[in-house]
Amino acid sequence: MKMRYIMGCFMVLLFSVPAVAQQYTGMSGLIHVPSADMGEEGEARAGVHFLNREFTPNVLTYKGDKYHTMSYYLSITPFRWMEIAYTCTLLKSTKIVDGVEDKEHPGLHRKDRYFSLKLQPVREKPGKWWPSVAIGVNDLDFRVNWLKTQHEADVSRVVNSYFSNYYVALSKHFRLKGNVLGVHMAYRHWRWSLNSKWNGPVGGITFSPSFQKNFRLIAEYTGDDVNVGFDWKLWKHLLVQSSLQNGKYFSGGVCFCINLL
Helix, strand or coil: CHHHHHHHHHHHHHCCCCCCCECCCCCEECCCCECCCCCCCCEEEEEEEEECCCCCCCCCCECCECCCEEEEEEEEEEECCEEEEEEEEEEEEEEEECCEEEEEEEEEEEEEEEEEEEEEEECCCCCCCCCEEEEEEECCCCHHHHCCCCCHHHHHHHCCCCCCEEEEEEEEEEEECCEEEEEEEEEEEECCHHHHHHCEEEEEEEEECCCCCCEEEEEEECCCCEEEEEEEEECCCEEEEEEEECCCEEEEEEEEEEECC
């Protein structure tokens, strides 16, 4: 009995750090949907994410067809009210070998690089009713506005901005006998019309049980799909995320977290 008690205390200490889900951008949020939550102040993150072709924007295609890909990112929460991320997504293309284009063996040879920024002007406080409020943008590129007079397909060849969108998000958490229920809502707008299926109101819920507060079950509505999944922070540094889009298309990733303060 004594050994079981010691092991139980060890496991509680081992898994006692709260977790915040990482999106494919490296920002805090749900699965595909942004939230007003923020990472721990001073926390830096480095991760990699597998993206099912059903998960990626419709504008991300190769010869008219969508494809599975990967993203990797670096992100940080320098202040409690700010998050910044740098993300690279691998793009399918042909490769130049000895000056000759190898059209028979296309692969993930190119990269789409972009920055994300989220600010939280209003912070949720325990025991109060008002939610956290955040505003954010992913893949901001002003060159698109300079080229807006061109046909959208022509512009996308010059400036990728596949993941370009901005949003306003609200999050509120309720503590129920040690369990934590999170309610999240957002209004999001994507730059390209091909991604308009994700425009408008989106949201979801999260649930962390009292016995494992760094484990979250997630359900969300993206404006087009219903996704379910979980994230789990292990040993204070390793964050694991897994999800099923519409209950059948897997995406997921791992992230290393460390606090620099």
